[in-house]
């Protein structure tokens with residue numbers, strides 16, 4: 505567990521990290537639950553038809569149909585944006601088909617991150633030359649090296665340094681704390697944290713239990729020293745990170761799979777989860793982390809004006825918000841974006857913040873919070889400075 509905070513409010517002694525601006529890249533294509541379920545059920549019918557005898561003999565199980573009503577009720581998701589719609593919906597393919605690009609072209613992940621980063625820089629009135637570092641904080645890097653962050657840094661024309669970090673769905677909050685620590689320590693004054701998430705690549709679109717969960721997106725958060733940040737901005741009052749090992753959300757894809765190429769497409773080389781256990785175990789962990797850190801910062805949780813929560817499941821967010829605020833949160837207090845974006849891993853809470861922070865007033869306090877595989881959870885307490 506790691507904890508850092510600066511006394512606040514009061515005169516700022518030394519560097520003090522704030523969020524200057526954020527950016528968002530949303531793919532143009534979206535898949536509705538009805539489209540997704542039609543594709544899944546066509547696949548299930550074809551599979552069951554082709555294996556009729558084996559199913560009748562009890563040798564293999566029939567694949568049960570999916571349902572749009574179940575998906576919305578169990579998760580709150582109505583649609584998701586994706587980079588490669590047609591192949592995902594093709595019952596024969598059921599996976600994104602993103603062609604590999606030659607090394608002299610920008611990578612897919614870098615391209616998305618650059619689009620989000622350009623928006624954040626423009627909103628802050630920054631030139632790339634003003635930025636000291638780039639952290640690419642995301643669940644699924646498209647390659648081991650060179651680091652995605654270094655390619656993104658180069659594409660933007662940023663001097664300084666960059667590196668990748670992966671804490672699954674909590675990557676962005678862990679990245680924000682890391683950037684804040686660089687600012688606090690005086691190592692950098694302007695750090696870009698980008699979270700490009702091609703979640704469609706690691707989702708098993710043939711798995712009825714989870715085929716509806718994820719979408720693709722990229723976000724960018726510019727963390728800067730208050731002395732150079734434009735206004736309005738968001739003071740980072742304090743941050744708290746927690747990790748606790750669990751196999752309940754896991755993806756075994758990696759270089760070891762090379763040894764058994766025939767296993768590459770098996771289910772555990774993609775996203776797998778024990779969704780119910782995740783729900784039960786993560787809600788109390790996250791609520792306790794938030795309440796503890798609020799107490800340390802002298803913030804009354806019930807007084808938080810807005811919660812920008814990780815976007816995995818509407819029911820989980822309802823319960824967490826209830827525990828933190830002491831009452832059922834309204835959409836204004838805990839905005840939802842997973843209805844249209846699905847779960848976008850580390851980017852979800854940043855999308856919620858990006859789309860739903862402009863209306864708050866100077867002095868309002870809010871919480872950006874992520875949670876997911878690891879288990880991992882991160883909380884970033886923010887106060888608006890006008």
Ligand code: COA
Pocket residue numbers: 569570571572574575578579673712713714753777778779780782783816817820847849876877
């Ligand atoms: N269509 C229709 N029915 C489905 C279905 C689908 N696509 N998938 C599952 N079902 C059925 C199941 O067969 C089960 O039926 P049964 O009761 O007759 O056995 C029933 O729906 C309940 O399934 P279950 O998987 O237990 O649903 P759930 O209510 O737990 O919801 C999740 C599933 C995944 C949405 C939910 O557990 C969740 O969001 N958990 C947290 C996930 C999370 O945050 N993960 C982090 C990822 S980074």
